[in-house]
Amino acid sequence: MTTILSAILRVMLYGTLAAGLLFAGHYLINDAGHKPTPTEAKNTQVETPSASESPGARAEPVPPPAPAAREIAKAVDDNSALAGSARESFEKGDYRTAADLCRQLAETSSKASLCAGLSYFKLADYASAIPYLEKALESGADEFTARKYLSFSYYYRDNFDQSMLNAEKGRVIAKDAELESFYSRLVREKQAHRNYVGESSNHFRVQFDGYEHGEMSRKVIGMLEEAYSATGRDIDYFPSEPITVILYTTHDFHDITQAPGWSGGIFDRKDGKIRVPVRGAEGRDALLKTVLTHEYVHAMIHSITKSCPLWVHEGMAEYYSKGPSQRIGQAIPLTRLEESLAGLNGRGIMIAYAESHSAVSYLIDKYRPYRMKDMLYCLARGSDLNTAFKDSFQMSYTEFTERWGKR
Secondary structure, X not given: OOOHHHHHHHHHHHHOOOOOOOOEEEEEOOOOOOOOOHHHHHHOOOOOOOOOOOOOOOOOOOOOOOOHHHHHHHHOOOOOHHHHHHHHHHHOOOXXXXXXXXXXXXXXXXXXXXXXXXXXXXXXOHHHHHHHHHHHHHHOOOHHHHHHHHHHHHHHOOOHHHHHHHHHHHHHHOOOHHHHHHXXXXXXXXXXXXXXXXXXXXXXEEEEEOOOOOOXXXXXXXXXXXXXXXXXXXXXXXXXXXXXXEEEOHHHHHHHHOOOOOEEXXXXXXXXXXXXXXXXXXXXXXXXXXXXXXXXXXXXXHHHOOOOOHHHHHHHHHHHHHOOOOOOOOOOOHHHHOOOOOOOOHHHHHHHHHHHHHXXXXXXXXXXXXXXXXXXXHHHOOOOHHXXXXXXXXXXXXXXXXXXXXX
């Protein structure tokens, strides 16, 4: 089975750290204050512009599979049925099964720990990925790949020093566009955070520049605690773990996160942190509260399930930060908004947010908030979207997307 790790790395290279909107929840800045009317949404022609025009198309170039993948494949028995099943599971996106099978392989071949580590990485289970990737290093498996994903994993586990160390060692071994881009972010973040201090409440850890944002921190914490209480009472759910919130100047925010220019805040599903630019927010408390509430709702959903469709993520964030929305219908099919907004132009993104807001408003107003929570719990237990929808709303997801907003 010479291709198990080659297959795994192929998926990793084409699916990791996409810098579009797949792993991040953004707050949309609309300086004009205009919301699309139902007629405007219906009549909007959604275009797919070039990458240079599209706010959502900010992904780094994807490098080709590394030659080292051929060497990694030698770590596993070529003719093993177990290895073949692991490869098949990984290629299908069944990373949980792949992790279980790769873990079994690692019991007889320590180099196969790399397979397990990469599988856990794809599950966003970085706490489990790290020991397997470290064991892969010790066993003499491909050092560059282990270092690269250790750098990512340690970062998402809030261990900046180990992330930087592995990135630096990986860069010495091989040139890789993805790692270079990530390393550049680490360097920018280290520079921006040089004067950072922390302040905590029961539910939030806020990091900020003591010189730039010292007077803002208590206000931000107060707004976050209010969002925690109000949203929690409505949906009857309160995250049990503290959420990290990082405050930036506008320049540092866009420089570090590489968020599109229309983003006024971001929740990163990879590391579970909220990042918000607050320089210039003085005297704009209402907007700041809306942004913080929007991003908090993303964090709340993420604490329940990692499998929530993007339109539900954005719709719930809009609903709890702005209130119910008017019905505008499906100018863009909701199925087109399940994973990413990449490929939409500026007006298309506005419509996508408004449509997501409208769809969630309909579901919450008709079925009540606890039904939304039920759906999120179903997804967390591994149900597919159709099953989760039907169990929660007495209709399948397919039925909803085919009927809602089309008459």
